[in-house]
Every structure is written in structure tokens, then in C-alpha cells.
Amino acid sequence: MxxxxxxxxxxxxxxxxxxxxxxxxxxxxxxxxxxxxxLIDGWNQQAKIDGINWQYGYGHLxxxxxxxxxxxxxxxxxxxxxxxxxxxxxxxxxxxxxxxxNGRMMSILxxxxxxxxxxxxxxxxxxxxxxxxxxxxxxKRMSESAKVKTGDEFLLRWxxxxxxxxxxxxxxxxxxxxxxxxVDSRQIWMSIDKLRKLTLLHxxxxxxxxxxxxxxxxxxxxxxxxxxxxMREQTRLINAKxxxxxxxxxxxxxxxxxxxxxxxxxxxxxxxxxxxxYIALGMTRWQVVRIFTAEGAMYSVFATVLGAIYGIPLMxxxxxxxxxxxADGGEMxxxxxxxxxxxxxxxxxxxxxxxxxxxxxxxxFLPARKIARMNPVEALxxxxx
Amino acid sequence: xxxxxxxxxxxxxxxxxxxxxxxxxxxxxLTFDKGEFSGIIGPSxxxxxxxxxxxxxxxxxxxxxxxxxxHPISSLSHKEAAQLRNKHIGFIFQVYxxxxxxxxxxxxxxxxxxxxxxxxERKKEVMQALEWVGLENMANKKPSKLSGGEGQRVAxxxxxxxxxxxxxxxxxxxxxxxxxxxxxxxxxxxxxEELNTTFIFATHDEKVMGYLNRLIHLEDGKVAKDEIVxxxxx
Numbered sequence: 001m002x003x004x005x006x007x008x009x010x011x012x013x014x015x016x017x018x019x020x021x022x023x024x025x026x027x028x029x030x031x032x033x034x035x036x037x038x039l040i041d042g043w044n045q046q047a048k049i050d051g052i053n054w055q056y057g058y059g060h061l062x063x064x065x066x067x068x069x070x071x072x073x074x075x076x077x078x079x080x081x082x083x084x085x086x087x088x089x090x091x092x093x094x095x096x097x098x099x100x101x102n103g104r105m106m107s108i109l110x111x112x113x114x115x116x117x118x119x120x121x122x123x124x125x126x127x128x129x130x131x132x133x134x135x136x137x138x139x140k141r142m143s144e145s146a147k148v149k150t151g152d153e154f155l156l157r158w159x160x161x162x163x164x165x166x167x168x169x170x171x172x173x174x175x176x177x178x179x180x181x182x183v184d185s186r187q188i189w190m191s192i193d194k195l196r197k198l199t200l201l202h203x204x205x206x207x208x209x210x211x212x213x214x215x216x217x218x219x220x221x222x223x224x225x226x227x228x229x230x231m232r233e234q235t236r237l238i239n240a241k242x243x244x245x246x247x248x249x250x251x252x253x254x255x256x257x258x259x260x261x262x263x264x265x266x267x268x269x270x271x272x273x274x275x276x277x278y279i280a281l282g283m284t285r286w287q288v289v290r291i292f293t294a295e296g297a298m299y300s301v302f303a304t305v306l307g308a309i310y311g312i313p314l315m316x317x318x319x320x321x322x323x324x325x326x327a328d329g330g331e332m333x334x335x336x337x338x339x340x341x342x343x344x345x346x347x348x349x350x351x352x353x354x355x356x357x358x359x360x361x362x363x364x365f366l367p368a369r370k371i372a373r374m375n376p377v378e379a380l381x382x383x384x385x
Numbered sequence: 386x387x388x389x390x391x392x393x394x395x396x397x398x399x400x401x402x403x404x405x406x407x408x409x410x411x412x413x414x415l416t417f418d419k420g421e422f423s424g425i426i427g428p429s430x431x432x433x434x435x436x437x438x439x440x441x442x443x444x445x446x447x448x449x450x451x452x453x454x455x456h457p458i459s460s461l462s463h464k465e466a467a468q469l470r471n472k473h474i475g476f477i478f479q480v481y482x483x484x485x486x487x488x489x490x491x492x493x494x495x496x497x498x499x500x501x502x503x504x505x506e507r508k509k510e511v512m513q514a515l516e517w518v519g520l521e522n523m524a525n526k527k528p529s530k531l532s533g534g535e536g537q538r539v540a541x542x543x544x545x546x547x548x549x550x551x552x553x554x555x556x557x558x559x560x561x562x563x564x565x566x567x568x569x570x571x572x573x574x575x576x577x578e579e580l581n582t583t584f585i586f587a588t589h590d591e592k593v594m595g596y597l598n599r600l601i602h603l604e605d606g607k608v609a610k611d612e613i614v615x616x617x618x619x
Contacts, residue, residue, distance in 0.1 A: 003498060014486020277482040280443060281543075282471020282499045284464050376443045380478070 001290065008294035012302070018263065020306075022299050025259050026356065027307035029252040034307075034352050035315060036245050038342035039323070044238045045343050046179070047335040048231060054180040056230045057119045057209035061089060064221050066206050071096075074109070078204040079221050088215075089208035090117040093195050097158035099188070101146040108142075109187040110158060112195030119211045122183065123176050127191050132171035134194060139184025143175045150175050156188070160200045168198070179337040237334055253359060260299050261363045264292060268367055275371055276380030285376075289368045296364015300357040318342055390550060390583055391417035391440060396449035398435050398606075409435040410446070411606040417585060419550070422577045422616065424586040424594060427603035433587035434555055436603070440585065441474055441553045442466040454550055471499050475544025475582075477554035481536040483528040489515070489539050490524040496547045514546035518572055534565030541569060545576055555587045563592065570596045574616075 012019045052058070062068075066077025074096055081089075093112040098105055113120075115127040127135050134156070143149060150172050157167040170188070178184055196202050210216075216224045228235075268275070278288045322339035396413035399406045409432045417423060425433045438444040439451050442458050443466075451458040454473050461469065470476075475496075483492050493514050497507045515521045518538035528536055537557060544552050554573070558566035574596050577584050586593055594600060595616065602610040 006498075010491070011486055273480075273482055274484060277478075277484065279467070280441070280470060280476045280478075280482075281496050282467050284467040287467075377438050380443070380482070 004290040004294040007291050008298050022259050023302035023306050026256040026303035029256040030307045030356050031311040033249040037348050038344045042341045042343040047234050050179045050335050053121045054178050054183050056227050058212050059210045059226045061208040061222050061224050078206045080203050085219050088211045088213045090114050090119050091205035091208050093192050094206040095199050100155040101148050111189050112192030115191050119209050126174035130173035134170040135173035136170045136188040136190045137174045138188050140177045141184045180335050257359055257363045264364050264367045272379045272382045276376050279376040285372045289371045292368035293365045297361040300360035387418040389416050390419050390454055392452045394450045396446050399447045409606050420581040422584045423599035424588055424597040425601045431603040432606040437553050437555055437587045442469050473550045475549040475552040477540050477544050477557045479556035479559045481540045488525050493542045493546050510546050514542040518542045533561050537569050551583045553585050558590050566592050
């Protein structure tokens with residue numbers, strides 16, 4: 001095998017530009033595959049971190065009557081949890097309401113949260129700091145869609161537990177910026193005590209956000225949803241993106257492997273006399289098959305080296321600066337930041353290298369098998385068609 | 386007593402052509418002794434190259450028996466035939482068949498690489514072979530930079546470097562001018578005399594015939610005449 005690689009190396013180096021064209025095409029596919037996957041992984045990682053920091057915490061203890069996907073469950077989707085079971089939990093109460101900013105009406109969610117919580121990155125401390133009667137914090141998306149900013153006041157209308165409408169003026173105590181649209185779009189955050197008072201839902205909670213120390217104990221009427229469960233939609237979306245991406249890179253790989261296959265077929269046809277000479281000099285046919293297979297495999301090694309030469313600096317640069325797609329997850333219903341930072345895992349890099357080497361070896365072996373059936377006399381004459 | 390290294394008995398080679406078949410070799414019965422400098426001569430299509438290919442274990446007879454250096458050609462596996470060629474037989478072709486991406490040195494070294502010889506041994510043997518053919522100063526050149534005569538001399542060095550028992554040369558002078566043809570024939574004759582290597586040529590070149598000790602005339606696949614002749618000396 002050492003001899004096969006030695007000869008393959010010499011043959012490829014001797015072939016000059018043809019070798020580097022093939023290696024170049026393959027290296028492009030190789031770099032794109034790694035980069036695309038790294039971008040998806042980067043998005044995934046970023047989305048998970050943002051999701052945990054802004055929304056999920058270390059899981060939710062949710063009232064059994066509440067279903068995040070069912071708007072009709074909001075009104076009665078709350079309950080009381082004994083104080084003893086609320087350790088390491090931050091309560092959140094959700095109710096529906098209407099805003100009247102600048103004379104318009106917007107249906108929104110009113111979310112009450114403990115202003116002293118430290119689990120989520122929501123700047124709830126602003127609710128404590130504000131001198132306003134009913135201070136609220138909103139996200140940037142909400143601020144833009146309602147056209148309100150810090151210090152603005154607007155009318156909020158809601159129904160209490162008895163169904164009676166009430167209204168009050170609320171003041172924007174702060175606007176926060178987040179990649180997580182689920183804590184931003186069409187919602188306002190206020191102190192949970194204030195919301196409980198406004199709605200007469202004393203001690204009621206829709207769900208609790210757990211911190212790292214929380215240990216789930218069964219509580220009747222409540223269910224625990226862990227991080228994995230809460231992030232399932234995002235994970236599903238990212239997996240779907242990966243599948244979509246894999247179609248794209250299967251196409252890329254097919255094109256570059258086709259180039260190698262084509263080169264090998266042509267090479268075997270064009271180098272018949274050389275093959276005949278190898279056999280006349282004392283090589284077995286399978287030894288010659290090994291040379292040609294090694295040549296194909298070596299394209300992928302060259303592609304790895306070539307890809308590393310331009311790919312490493314490029315990918316390193318992009319991992320620092322990130323890539324801005326100007327995407328707003330709020331519009332798509334996903335957690336995505338404006339700038340994505342690719343994450344290059346060792347598994348991804350070595351897995352891709354292995355995939356490329358294996359595929360290149362296989363597509364080189366397929367046409368090379370023909371050599372094993374070649375008549376050396378015909379090969380020496382160059383008469384095999 | 387002379388040592389017989391090749392024997393053919395009732396050797397036939399037939400190729401299918403259309404519905405029938407073409408007989409390339411027809412009842413060939415020959416023996417070759419060690420150290421012979423012989424030629425199989427005849428016009429194109431007389432079966433010279435076919436016989437040479439069988440003797441070189443590149444092809445096998447349809448019928449009959451060919452024994453080369455004690456190995457029955459028909460019953461050799463691909464691997465055994467490759468080993469026979471690798472260790473005992475050198476080939477010289479009409480168009481040299483040098484490997485274009487290798488240097489002169491690497492072309493000659495190739496046969497030794499297949500024998501897993503050490504690098505130092507390979508270097509010594511390759512330089513010796515290049516010295517035999519007078520190309521020791523061209524070791525680093527690529528075949529594309531060589532003249533026809535030089536190319537064929539590299540082919541001779543490649544065939545001789547492993548010091549084979551038998552060298553089969555198929556029309557080795559066909560692409561050379563008279564001066565170069567004589568030069569390489571003299572080189573081969575010298576090696577034949579110094580190393581006692583058996584040379585068998587397939588040729589219809591008069592210049593080659595002048596150097597041979599034995600002429601085997603083939604006509605339509607049959608041995609028409611087998612004569613011992615007085616050859617030129619070097």
C-alpha cells in the first residue's frame with residue numbers, strides 16, 4: 001500500500017494542473033460543507049443559550065390548564081402552588097389585554113414576573129426602579145410595532161378574573177433587546193404582584209421558571225417541561241435546516257466526486273500503456289488498481305490541504321466577525337440573532353474529512369476495478385476502448 | 386552443457402474473429418538456452434509479438450505448453466506471473482513505455498521498488514544500470530527531455546537493473562535512426578556477453594538481425610526456419 005501511495009503521489013504531482021483543478025473543486029465542496037454545518041451549529045448553540053437565558057431557564061413548571069399553543073387556555077390556565085414548593089422557581093402569570101398606543105389598538109399578552117428574579121435576562125429590575133404607577137418593560141420588536149419608547153405612556157385594558165373590563169395608563173420603564181421573539185413580540189412585562197392585583201388573581205401563576213438548583217418534585221395540577229422539551233420546536237427547525245443543507249452539500253459533493261470519477265475513467269482509458277507497463281514490470285493487476293484508487297483518495301487529501309490553506313483563515317475570520325443575515329426571528333417565529341457565529345466542532349471537521357476521503361476513494365475504486373479485468377497485451381497496445 | 390530456460394511444445398494461440406478464429410501461433414516447438422541472443426523474425430502479423438507476450442507471461446497459449454525458467458505459463462496465477470516478470474524477466478518495447486511523470490532514475494528504480502529493495506541498494510543498482518547504458522548524467526531528467534535513442538537506453542537500463550535471466554525486446558529499434566539503433570544493439574549485446582542474460586527479440590529490422598546468433602523465422606504463426614548465424618561482435 002505504501003508503494004501505491006508513493007506512486008499515486010508521484011503521478012498526481014506529475015499531472016500538474018489537472019490534479020489541482022480536481023483538488024480545488026473538492027476542497028470548495030469540503031469548505032462549504034464544514035462552513036454550512038458550522039453555521040447551523042453556531043445558530044443552534046446561540047439559540048439554545050439565548051432561549052435558556054431569556055425564556056426557558058432550566059425548565060418550566062406549567063399549570064396543567066395552560067397550553068402555550070392554545071390562546072383559549074390563557075384565561076384559566078393558572079393555579080396556586082404551595083409556597084414550600086416554590087423554591088428556586090420564578091412565577092410568571094399571563095393574561096390577555098389590549099393596548100392603545102397612539103390611538104391604535106393592539107391585542108397583547110400581559111406577563112407578570114417577579115421584578116427581583118435573577119434567572120432570566122429580562123431587565124425586570126427596571127420595574128422596581130421606576131416611579132410610575134404601573135411600570136412595564138417591553139422588547140424592541142414590541143417597541144417598534146407599537147411605536148413607543150422608554151418613558152411613553154399608553155392605555156392598557158384587561159379583564160379581571162370575573163370578566164370585568166378595567167383599564168389604566170402604563171408607563172414604559174425600559175426597552176430591552178433580545179434574539180428571543182417569544183418574550184418580546186406583542187407582549188408587555190410588569191410586576192407579577194401588580195398584575196395579580198389588577199386581575200384579582202391573587203397568588204395565581206401560569207408557569208414557573210426553574211433555576212439551575214431546582215429539583216422537580218411532583219405537584220398535582222402542575223407539569224414540568226424540561227429544556228429539551230421546551231426547545232423541541234427550535235431543535236426540529238434546526239434539524240430540518242440540516243436536512244435541507246445536506247441536500248445542498250450532497251449536490252456539491254456529487255459534482256466534485258463526479259469530477260474525480262470522470263478524471264479516473266479518462267485516466268484509465270488514456271493511461272492504458274502505462275497500466276500495461278506496470279503489469280509488464282511485475283505488478284499484479286490489483287496492485288495497479290490500488291495505485292489508481294490511491295490517486296483518487298489522494299485528491300481528497302490534497303483537497304483537505306488546499307481547503308485548509310484558504311479555509312482555515314476564512315473560517316477563523318468569520319467565526320470572529322460572524323455573518324449578518326439581517327434576519328428577525330420574530331417574523332419567522334424562531335430564535336435567531338442578526339449575526340450568526342459559526343461553531344467548528346472537531347467532530348464536524350474530522351467527520352467531513354473522513355466523509356470526503358471515503359467518498360473520493362470509493363468513486364476512484366469504481367472505475368479502477370476495470371483494470372483488474374484488463375488484458376495487459378491489449379493495454380500495452382493501447383487498444384482497449 | 387547448455388541450460389535450457391525456455392521450452393515451448395505444440396504451442397497454439399488462436400483469437401476469435403467474427404464467427405471463426407484466427408491462428409496467431411501454430412504448433413510452435415522451440416527451446417532457448419541461457420545466454421542466447423536470438424531473434425524471432427518475420428513480417429507483420431506473423432505472430433512474433435504474440436509469442437514474445439506468451440514467453441513474458443503477459444498472455445497465455447490457447448493450447449500447448451510454454452515453460453519459462455521452470456514455470457508453466459498456462460498454469461500461473463496472475464500473482465505468480467507478476468512475480469515471474471518482476472524477478473526474472475525484463476521487457477523492452479518499441480515505444481519505450483517510460484512512465485512520463487518519473488525521472489530517468491525513478492523509471493529505472495521502479496522495478497526495484499517492486500522488489501522492496503532498500504533505498505541505498507536501489508540507488509547503487511540504478512546508477513550501475515545507467516552507467517551500462519551511458520546515461521548516468523541524465524538521472525534527473527524527465528523522459529520528455531530525452532531523444533529517442535536515450536529513451537530506449539533508459540528502457541534497457543530499466544529492463545536490466547534487476548539483472549533478469551531473460552530480456553524480451555519487441556521491435557526495440559523500430560523508432561530509432563540507424564546510428565541510435567546500432568548504439569543500443571551494441572549496448573544490449575555487451576550486456577548479454579557480460580551478464581550472460583538471455584535476449585529474445587521480435588523484429589523485422591535487418592540491423593537487429595546482424596547482431597543475433599539465432600534467427601527464428603515465423604510465417605503465418607509457424608516456424609518456417611530456425612537457424613544459427615554468425616553475429617557481429619561488439
